[in-house]
């Protein structure tokens with residue numbers, strides 16, 4: 001899809017089902033390089049990022065069959081060990097094949113992901129972990145080559161300077177086949193880590209403490225294939241909750257684990273928005289008026305950085321002054337300029353954004369600068385006067401399955417065009 005168009009001002013009604021989680025499924029697909037037999041994965045969303053990670057696995061030698069929302073991944077005994085820039089530049093999460101390749105093949109040569117719109121996003125913590133497990137690390141021409149020494153990987157105690165989601169996942173996947181016990185301290189606690197650990201456990205891995213700050217992995221000789229259903233996408237769920245609230249609608253968001261969206265629910269309620277659990281989902285009722293709130297993004301269980309742009313869109317319609325402090329990524333305010341083009345009153349100072357509301361947003365041509373920035377513009381468009389035109393829709397397609405159809409199903413006046 002090239003561009004999205006929205007005619008705002010319609011309250012949303014009805015029910016929307018949340019898809020499988022993008023951020024859970026990407027490491028889980030990478031983990032399918034580890035076992036000696038095939039894996040079956042259910043509730044796999046139809047997303048650009050999922051297609052990319054599947055291409056990476058196929059390039060590495062795995063065979064993949066897709067039937068609807070189910071994937072069968074058949075690993076190869078001798079994987080290719082190189083993931084070139086052509087894949088990694090499309091999606092940073094391609095770097096997550098490094099841990100599984102290192103564990104399974106003793107070698108991985110992966111292009112460096114480089115920075116992106118939201119920050120520089122280094123991979124030093126991933127490499128620090130692999131080094132601690134005994135891997136040699138060589139920096140090549142735009143790529144990193146990691147190799148096990150004689151005797152393979154050895155379990156170690158690894159302290160992460162920051163609870164990085166990707167580093168925790170990559171190190172966990174390398175450690176499952178290492179000799180002895182690995183302890184990751186200050187590990188990320190995100191639900192996606194728990195989902196990956198559950199999948200690895202189903203393959204025969206021994207992991208304790210996933211979802212807490214200390215993860216203990218006892219290496220095993222080999223892993224076998226497993227069947228797994230991916231958790232619902234908590235960021236997509238949060239985005240739809242805001243869509244209901246910002247339009248003054250009344251919608252049921254189904255297939256959501258309410259515990260995973262707790263920090264978002266807390267802020268919505270603080271703003272005076274009604275959200276409650278109802279059989280199989282969360283109902284949100286958007287009041288005519290709601291109040292400003294302050295939000296600080298933090299690693300889980302704090303408020304997710306991946307919901308910050310969407311929350312900012314909501315804050316433009318809240319009465320009073322809201323402040324957002326972005327602590328996870330150093331450059332995640334690219335949507336501010338675009339929201340201001342729609343009439344939002346926002347000032348940024350360093351990692352803080354001050355949002356003055358309520359304003360009546362008006363439709364404008366705007367550009368999605370990254371995935372969640374794009375989602376924020378769609379939300380703003382849903383409550384704007386006139387027509388909003390969103391370009392660079394490919395960012396949104398990385399992480400929202402059938403967004404146009406889902407919003408149309410709730411009564412939104414939204415449509416897309418192809419080039």
Ligand SMILES: CC(=O)N[C@H]1[C@@H](OP(=O)(O)OP(=O)(O)OC[C@H]2O[C@@H](n3ccc(=O)[nH]c3=O)[C@H](O)[C@@H]2O)O[C@H](CO)[C@@H](O)[C@@H]1O
Pocket residue numbers: 022023024026093119120121122123124125126127162163164165166167188192299305306328329330
């Ligand atoms: C595919 C996926 O799951 N993506 C999510 C994952 O990204 P990702 O795994 O890349 O995010 P991290 O948790 O690793 O990054 C958090 C912070 O740590 C820094 N850092 C990270 C690794 C490292 O080696 N060195 C370092 O300094 C990053 O630059 C960033 O400032 O978690 C982020 C934080 O919740 C989410 O926004 C992303 O949607």
Ligand SMILES: C=C(OP(=O)(O)O)C(=O)O
Pocket residue numbers: 023092093306371372399
């Ligand atoms: C930042 C995100 O994803 P990624 O880490 O894949 O860039 C996101 O999902 O908002």
